[in-house]
Amino acid sequence: MKRPVLLLVVCVCFSAHEGRAAGTPAGTSVVNQAQVSYTQNGVPASGVSNATTLTVAEILDVNVTLQSAQVSVIAGETRRTLLFRVTNTGNGSETMPFGIDNLIAGDDFDPLAAAPAIYFDTDGSGDLTPADVAYAAGSNDAVLAADAGVSVLLVNDIPAGVADGQLGRSRLSARAATGTGTPGTTFPGQGTGGTDALAGASGASSTAIGEYVVGDVQVAVVKSALVVDPAGGTRPVSGARIDYQVVVNVSGSGTARALDFDDAIPANTTYLPGSLRVNGASLTDAADGDGGEFQAGATPRVRVALGDLNQASGARTVAFAVTIN
């Protein structure tokens, strides 16, 4: 070989150093060819060998990992989610069916799989949202390229009657559709591009277990009222104003989910427009983004969505005012 040619080749080489976690892609041809130079009777000569070609077979490997911390729940709650990540750790594109199993030894209760129980975390929020697409086996199985992954949610209801501190486990499984088996099990001709496929170190399937723990939650609500009459006194006469204050406190080890404050305006009084506050901050009376609203109608009421609260959240003080008719 001529050295100037080699030099050109060298120039290309340092620009393209790539790495693949899953290894050389299935279907790749790996070629080896040697060359020789020598002198015969004083005359320089050279030659090349035959080229040996190896074909890279497909390794079927999958890895499922739990992404959620232990999820605090209360008895009877519905649609609580566990977040998982499913990754194709093989070296070829693969269809990956999922499964859920809640009958796991060693826990205190079996979560009840919702219907559907498996969702793709389509919007990447980490929680179940309307944008997330339900998984239907055989119809929208994930097709993952080598190294690619997808976030998956398991959705379970919590049985009524579970006790504080009890654990319930739920398992997500994923497998290579081509086949599973002990590492090395071969599926001739079924790999990417017609190569052989064989089960990798994972056996071409993987599972991970998430955990729900029943938290003890108490919600304390204390309501007080202060009357201010037109004369500046505290007599509940017509035209007097009543300032209501409701303090909501959550205690215990768990989380009270999606707490909704809802209080009817007392009979013979009228809601004072614009008086709704939470922790001193005004909320509009309209049903809009601030979570608070006044609802007129036969039974007028004020409502405030307080969200998820736990002991660390501190007190929420809802305040509003009415006038006596």
Place this chain on the structure above:
Amino acid sequence: MKTMKGGWVLMAMAGFSASAVAQEKGCILLKTVAEIEQPATDERGQPTTRLVAVEKVVPGNEVIYTVSATNVCDSDADKVVIDNPIPEHMNYVAQTATGPGTEVTFSVDGGFNYGAPQALSMANPDGSRRTATAADYTHIRWVMRNPLKPGAVAFARFRAVLE
């Protein structure tokens, strides 16, 4: 490095038509074989290993390449040098290049320069240099110390792992 190795093979093949003529009337017949080591049992029932030809591999497989050079002429071949680019997608396994009667050197720059392992270095991102590792090697070279006699066969061997 991958592109370079691929480029090398392409280049060798592109040059094949030109060198085929030389090979036809050349005095050294060069052959390569790819094999894999498998556990086996010897005639006394003891565990051993044997080499078997391989065509399909998976990432992590260690392949043993054997190059044989046969002098098919009736005069000595002098200054015999065998070069083997590490195949694309493969990494050389340290201290596996052997060849009786040869001196083995390596290249980290696409076969331009060759040297002993301790003499080869690579640039760090910060510009400093480090000793090259087996994975950095791009080529292996076997230089025969003595002429290859008529009818004699020289062997060169190395192991590489599929990325």
